Amino acid sequence: xxxxxxxxxxxxxxxxxxxxxxxxxxxxxxxxxxxxxxxxxxxxxxxxxxxxxxxxxxxxxxxxxxxxxxxxxxxxxxxxxxxxxxxxxxxxxxxxxxxxxxxxxxxxxxxxxxxxxxxxxxxxxxxxxxxxxxxxxxxxxxxxxxxxxxxxxxxxxxxxxxxxxxxxxxxxxxxxxxxxxxxxxxxxxxxxxxxxxxxxxxxxxxxxxxxxxxxxxxxxxxxxxxxxxxxxxxxxxxxxxxxxx
Amino acid sequence: xxxxxxxxxxxxxxxxxxxxxxxxxxxxxxxxxxxxxxxxxxxxxxxxxxxxxxxxxxxxxxxxxxxxxxxxxxxxxxxxxxxxxxxxxxxxxxxxxxxxxxxxxxxxxxxxxxxxxxxxxxxxxxxxxxxxxxxxxxxxxxxxxxxxxxxx
Numbered sequence: 001x002x003x004x005x006x007x008x009x010x011x012x013x014x015x016x017x018x019x020x021x022x023x024x025x026x027x028x029x030x031x032x033x034x035x036x037x038x039x040x041x042x043x044x045x046x047x048x049x050x051x052x053x054x055x056x057x058x059x060x061x062x063x064x065x066x067x068x069x070x071x072x073x074x075x076x077x078x079x080x081x082x083x084x085x086x087x088x089x090x091x092x093x094x095x096x097x098x099x100x101x102x103x104x105x106x107x108x109x110x111x112x113x114x115x116x117x118x119x120x121x122x123x124x125x126x127x128x129x130x131x132x133x134x135x136x137x138x139x140x141x142x143x144x145x146x147x148x149x150x151x152x153x154x155x156x157x158x159x160x161x162x163x164x165x166x167x168x169x170x171x172x173x174x175x176x177x178x179x180x181x182x183x184x185x186x187x188x189x190x191x192x193x194x195x196x197x198x199x200x201x202x203x204x205x206x207x208x209x210x211x212x213x214x215x216x217x218x219x220x221x222x223x224x225x226x227x228x229x230x231x232x233x234x235x236x237x238x239x240x241x242x243x244x245x
Numbered sequence: 246x247x248x249x250x251x252x253x254x255x256x257x258x259x260x261x262x263x264x265x266x267x268x269x270x271x272x273x274x275x276x277x278x279x280x281x282x283x284x285x286x287x288x289x290x291x292x293x294x295x296x297x298x299x300x301x302x303x304x305x306x307x308x309x310x311x312x313x314x315x316x317x318x319x320x321x322x323x324x325x326x327x328x329x330x331x332x333x334x335x336x337x338x339x340x341x342x343x344x345x346x347x348x349x350x351x352x353x354x355x356x357x358x359x360x361x362x363x364x365x366x367x368x369x370x371x372x373x374x375x376x377x378x379x380x381x382x383x384x385x386x387x388x389x390x391x392x393x394x395x396x397x
Contacts, residue, residue: 094376
């Protein structure tokens with residue numbers, strides 16, 4: 001109650017002094033004293049200068065935002081491990097294993113199914129050798145020798161590569177077929193390579209560098225290019241047969 | 246006279262018995278079987294085992310030694326088991342540390358990295374060299390062939 005009265009009085013005195021300009025009904029000294037009690041009005045301070053960030057454009061005159069890592073931004077993709085199914089190797093002529101080096105050798109009518117449950121690649125040869133790594137290691141190379149035939153099954157169709165030697169590099173999943181010449185049979189025709197042919201299992205693509213010879217099958221386009229410039233023949237309509245009375 | 250005849254008869258009987266005893270075949274020898282028969286091979290210059298040829302039962306007095314429930318193991322220098330091969334029956338030549346059999350063999354490397362089955366084998370323990378002669382079928386684990394690759 002007392003505080004409210006005090007507030008009212010102060011407000012009234014202040015308002016009277018403002019309206020009258022000379023302190024109102026109070027004595028000038030009292031008004032001056034009141035003025036001295038009021039805190040001086042603060043001068044508007046200029047905004048603090050902001051140093052531009054290096055490389056940041058200040059054309060808009062706006063304040064550049066500090067660099068903050070966007071949590072939604074994708075991280076750089078790490079290296080991936082391509083999963084592989086188990087590989088089955090059979091032979092009729094026997095098997096050698098050297099414990100000191102880990103070298104294994106298959107003899108006579110060797111057959112490889114990769115992967116064993118749903119073979120995409122079938123390899124037959126007379127010899128096959130590789131090195132089984134120690135625990136924790138990976139296979140580097142698998143070499144097939146003599147009468148090597150590699151059959152690849154993919155949605156494009158069955159493709160067969162044959163030669164004298166095939167080297168599979170597990171590091172980059174690439175098979176190199178050597179022959180004199182290496183022969184590649186595709187749905188579109190037969191390709192005779194120049195020394196060797198390379199097959200990439202990841203992209204399912206063959207590469208045949210050097211001087212090659214291609215024998216195309218009739219009516220099958222090669223590399224998406226096929227046919228002639230002749231107009232297509234119109235198909236004759238089927239003969240009409242009168243219904244028997 | 247009667248005593249002389251008696252002595253003569255006894256003598257004849259003794260001679261007949263001796264002849265029969267000499268002609269008789271010796272009784273069949275019972276096989277001497279050792280259980281848990283082992284042939285070790287060590288790394289040169291150390292007591293660390295390199296290979297072990299073990300038979301659940303072995304007639305070790307014969308040469309070659311017939312064994313049953315045969316196991317072949319090799320070890321790394323750190324003592325880890327690397328190779329395990331099993332066969333029902335085998336013959337062992339202790340002098341040159343070899344074993345062989347015409348029967349089935351199961352062979353695998355540690356952690357299942359490589360498994361193999363076949364018929365007929367020859368094992369040379371000194372060189373840790375194994376040969377399997379027929380109907381070889383093996384499975385190589387896919388993990389051995391998968392390598393890390395950069396994402397395309």
